[in-house]
Each structure stands twice: as C-alpha cells, then as structure tokens.
Amino acid sequence: MTRINIPADLLSNWDIVVVDDEPDSLEVAEIILDAYGANVHTGTNGAEGLEQVRKIQPRFIISDISMPVMDGWGLIHELKNDRSLMDIPAIALTAHAMVGDRERAITAGFHNYLTKPLTAETFIYDLLKLLMDIPELAEHLNI
Amino acid sequence: MGQSLVDVNNQISPAASTNDQIEKLEATIKALQHDNAKLQQQLEDSTLELQATVDEFLRSDNERKRLVNDIDEYIRVDLERQRLIKELQAAKRLAEENSRLKSEFLSTMSHELRTPMNAIEGFTSIMLSRMGGVEFNEKTERYITRVNINSKRLLQLINDFLDLSRVESGRLELAYQPFSPVDLAKRWQTEISILAEKKNIDFELILDPHLPETVYGDEEAISKVAINLLGNAIKFTEQGKVSLALSNGGENWQISVTDTGIGIPPHAREYVFEEFRQVDQTSKRKYGGTGLGLAIVHKYTRTMGGTVTLQSEVNIGSTFTVTLPIQTKHESVESKQ
Numbered sequence: 297m298t299r300i301n302i303p304a305d306l307l308s309n310w311d312i313v314v315v316d317d318e319p320d321s322l323e324v325a326e327i328i329l330d331a332y333g334a335n336v337h338t339g340t341n342g343a344e345g346l347e348q349v350r351k352i353q354p355r356f357i358i359s360d361i362s363m364p365v366m367d368g369w370g371l372i373h374e375l376k377n378d379r380s381l382m383d384i385p386a387i388a389l390t391a392h393a394m395v396g397d398r399e400r401a402i403t404a405g406f407h408n409y410l411t412k413p414l415t416a417e418t419f420i421y422d423l424l425k426l427l428m429d430i431p432e433l434a435e436h437l438n439i
Numbered sequence: 440m441g442q443s444l445v446d447v448n449n450q451i452s453p454a455a456s457t458n459d460q461i462e463k464l465e466a467t468i469k470a471l472q473h474d475n476a477k478l479q480q481q482l483e484d485s486t487l488e489l490q491a492t493v494d495e496f497l498r499s500d501n502e503r504k505r506l507v508n509d510i511d512e513y514i515r516v517d518l519e520r521q522r523l524i525k526e527l528q529a530a531k532r533l534a535e536e537n538s539r540l541k542s543e544f545l546s547t548m549s550h551e552l553r554t555p556m557n558a559i560e561g562f563t564s565i566m567l568s569r570m571g572g573v574e575f576n577e578k579t580e581r582y583i584t585r586v587n588i589n590s591k592r593l594l595q596l597i598n599d600f601l602d603l604s605r606v607e608s609g610r611l612e613l614a615y616q617p618f619s620p621v622d623l624a625k626r627w628q629t630e631i632s633i634l635a636e637k638k639n640i641d642f643e644l645i646l647d648p649h650l651p652e653t654v655y656g657d658e659e660a661i662s663k664v665a666i667n668l669l670g671n672a673i674k675f676t677e678q679g680k681v682s683l684a685l686s687n688g689g690e691n692w693q694i695s696v697t698d699t700g701i702g703i704p705p706h707a708r709e710y711v712f713e714e715f716r717q718v719d720q721t722s723k724r725k726y727g728g729t730g731l732g733l734a735i736v737h738k739y740t741r742t743m744g745g746t747v748t749l750q751s752e753v754n755i756g757s758t759f760t761v762t763l764p765i766q767t768k769h770e771s772v773e774s775k776q
C-alpha cells in the first residue's frame with residue numbers, strides 16, 4: 297500500500313552513499329534504491345563511507361550507527377567539520393531498540409533517522425517522507 | 440576572715456595589778472576562746488566547702504569519664520558506620536556493574552537477534568516486490584510470503600521480548616524530554632489510521648483543549664504503550680470505531696483507547712496484563728500474537744509512575760486508560776518496580 301504512488305525513477309541517477317557493516321543490510325538498501333534508479337555507492341564503515349563521500353559528492357548519505365573502525369557518530373562528526381561536505385544531508389540508520397540514539401542522531405547533525413529493518417514495503421516510503429523535508433532534494437525528486 | 444585576732448603582747452601590761460591582769464587575761468582567754476570557736480567554725484565551714492568542692496569535682500570527674508566513654512562509643516559507632524558505608528558502596532558498585540553487564544548483554548543479544556531477522560525480512564520483501572529482476576511461480580510466491588510473514592512475527596516477538604527484559608532488568612532508561620502530547624498523538628494517528636483503513640474501521644482522535652502544550656516524559660516509552668493499546672484495539676475490533684482520547688486531569692494526563700470490539704470478560708481483566716497471557720486459546724488461534732503487548736503496557740506505565748485501567752464489556756468494546764503524571768520540569772520518576 298505504501299509504494300503505490302512512488303514512481304520507479306524517483307531517484308533517477310542520484311548518487312547515494314550507503315554505509316553499513318552488515319553486508320546483507322547494505323545489499324538490501326542497494327537493491328531497493330537501485331530499483332528506484334539511484335546509483336548506490338557503499339562503504340562498510342565510517343572511514344570507507346567518508347572516502348566515498350569525498351570522491352562521489354553524493355546527493356545524500358545513509359549511515360548505520362554502530363560500525364567498526366569509524367562508527368556513525370565518527371562519520372557525522374567528520375562530515376560536519378568539513379566545509380565541502382557539511383551540506384550533504386545524512387540520514388542515520390538506527391536499530392529498533394536504541395532508545396535515545398534517535399534524538400542523539402539529530403543532535404549530532406544527522407538530518408533524521410530510519411529504523412531497521414529496511415524492507416521493500418517501507419524503506420522508500422519512509423525515505424521519501426524524509427527527503428521531502430529537505431528543500432534542495434525535494435525539488436529534484438521525480439514525483 | 441578580714442578581722443585580726445587579739446594581740447596578746449599589747450593587752451598584758453607589766454604595771455597592772457594582779458586582779459586586773461587576771462581579768463585581762465580572762466578577757467583575753469575569752470576573746471581567744473571566742474576567736475577559736477570562730478576559727479573552728481570557719482574551719483568546719485571551709486572543710487564542708489572543700490568537701491562540697493571535692494564532691495563536685497568527683498561528680499564532674501565522673502561526668503568527664505562518662506563523656507570520654509561516650510566519645511569512645513561515638514568514635515566506635517562512627518568507625519562502624521564508615522565500615523558499613525564502605526560495604527554499601529562496594530555492594531552498590533557491584534550492583535551497578537551487574538546491571539551494566541546485563542544491559543550490555545541485552546543490547547548485544549538484541550543486535551545479534553535482529554541482524555539476521557532484518558536480512559530475512561529485507562530479502563523476502565525484495566523478492567515479493569519483484570525488485571532486482573527476480574522471477575518465480577505462484578507456489579514460490581506463497582512460500583516466500585509465509586517466510587516474510589513469519590519473519591515479521593518473529594521480529595515482533597524479539598522486539599517485545601527485549602522491550603520487556605529491558606524494563607524487568609530495571610534497564611529502561613527513561614530519556615525525559617519536553618514534548619507536545621498533541622503532536623505525539625498525531626504521529627500515532629498517522630501510524631494507526633493506516634491499519635484502521637485496512638480493516639475498514641473508523642479512527643477518531645479526541646483532544647482535550649486543556650491539554651498542556653508541553654510535558655516532560657520519554658516519548659518513545661509513552662509511544663510504546665499507546666501503540667500497543669491502539670494495535671490491540673484495531674486487532675480485536677471487526678467493525679465500528681477505535682478512538683484515542685487525550686485528556687488533562689490536573690496533576691495527570693490521560694491516554695484512553697476505546698474500541699467497539701470483542702471485549703474482555705471480567706475473569707480475564709487482570710491476567711491479560713501478565714506475560715504470555717491471552718483471554719483464551721481461541722484468541723491465539725484467531726488473532727495470533729503472543730500475549731506480551733499488555734505486559735509491556737503495564738510495566739512501562741508503572742516505570743513512568745503511571746497507572747493503567749481497563750473497562751470492558753463483552754461484544755461491546757473495551758477502554759484502556761493510561762494515567763501519567765504531568766511533569767513540567769525535569770524530575771526523575773522513581774521506578775515503582
């Protein structure tokens with residue numbers, strides 16, 4: 297019911313960086329975003345994510361919070377302290393149980409958060425709701 | 440004793456007559472005797488006085504000894520107290536460490552259980568949406584649907600179970616923040632009206648105009664309570680209406696969820712709040728679920744210092760009312776576990 301009005305080219309040719317240490321989770325996000333036309337670039341920790349963000353300059357970033365090497369907090373800190381990256385919206389991925397992480401994510405500089413599991417039924421719908429709040433992205437959405 | 444005694448040498452003159460002398464001597468002796476008596480008296484007085492002083496001294500010495508004893512006792516008690524404080528501090532540290540380990544265990548467990556479930560749900564949902572160019576026949580679709588539905592059930596169970604363990608182990612850390620109860624209720628409405636629409640049930644939101652604009656509380660914990668009640672209301676109602684009412688009760692605010700569903704018979708009205716309890720076996724067969732929802736509602740509400748009550752009539756409907764204290768500034772609620 298949630299996919300009804302979302303066109304398949306919603307994110308046509310958008311570069312998006314997704315960061316998660318769980319390969320399955322990363323792949324699920326990749327397949328779904330790809331189904332809506334996006335070019336998905338991945339990283340398996342904050343440091344890899346940061347490298348991708350520097351290279352690609354994506355439209356937006358989706359990042360898991362707890363990861364080895366550099367976690368989501370480390371990543372958002374690096375992004376917000378770099379003039380050339382600070383304006384790229386970042387969305388946190390939080391686990392269901394992480395009471396407090398959500399508020400903390402927004403305080404740390406994430407635009408908003410999405411809760412796992414990411415599913416074909418809800419992910420794009422929830423993401424779209426968040427993207428509509430970001431004027432510079434909302435105007436480029438193919439809807 | 441300022442008066443001088445008789446001066447013997449000056450009183451007895453060599454030129455005086457014998458009688459005179461005798462008289463004088465007698466007088467002198469008398470005077471001397473008198474003085475002596477006086478002295479005697481004074482001596483006795485002084486002795487008494489001294490005795491009194493000595494007594495007083497002895498008394499105050501006893502007093503002092505008692506004081507010294509008291510002080511010794513006090514020091515002993517103080518040492519004992521310090522020892523007890525140290526013991527209690529050690530016990531507290533141990534308890535804190537235990538609770539930290541428990542909480543770490545819960546969060547690790549939670550992560551380990553959810554990660555594979557998230558993958559199962561993610562991939563089955565992708566297949567069912569035919570994303571990534573997958574193709575399969577009807578039978579396969581039916582099986583994948585079962586896997587998907589069951590993974591959702593298991594994930595729900597895991598989430599409920601972890602929510603419950605968190606509150607039971609005393610690890611429900613309430614994050615008190617100011618929030619608008621009206622905005623929160625509108626968010627629940629968005630979530631629940633989708634479910635209501637699917638079942639063709641009306642959903643109504645009733646807001647008391649006297650609700651405080653902001654209250655302090657843990658939005659997530661309150662939402663957990665409300666969503667569980669609203670979910671049940673929809674689940675156990677086949678037709679009619681589910682309403683959510685927020686009202687101001689002065690010191691408290693109330694969240695009421697009313698439905699026109701199957702109702703709960705009187706004998707079950709207490710035990711439905713216990714873990715894994717449902718009204719009866721048919722409920723499980725017909726509606727599924729595991730019976731953890733109302734246990735979560737009950738425990739979370741109690742941890743927030745509130746109460747939950749139930750009014751119901753079989754085949755007419757049920758009303759669950761959660762009463763929470765209005766907190767206008769940050770104050771911690773004592774957990775009433």
Ligand SMILES: Nc1ncnc2c1ncn2[C@@H]1O[C@H](COP(=O)(O)OP(=O)(O)O)[C@@H](O)[C@H]1O
Pocket residue numbers: 671672675698700701702703711716717718719722723727728729730731732733734757
């Ligand atoms: N709104 C309601 N109307 C009728 N029965 C209800 C309602 N809410 C709860 N119940 C009864 O209480 C039981 C326990 O509820 P809950 O703890 O949420 O478990 P579950 O929903 O998983 O069965 C339900 O199985 C049902 O029998």
Ligand SMILES: [Mg+2]
Pocket residue numbers: 667670671728731732733
């Ligand atoms: Mg329930």
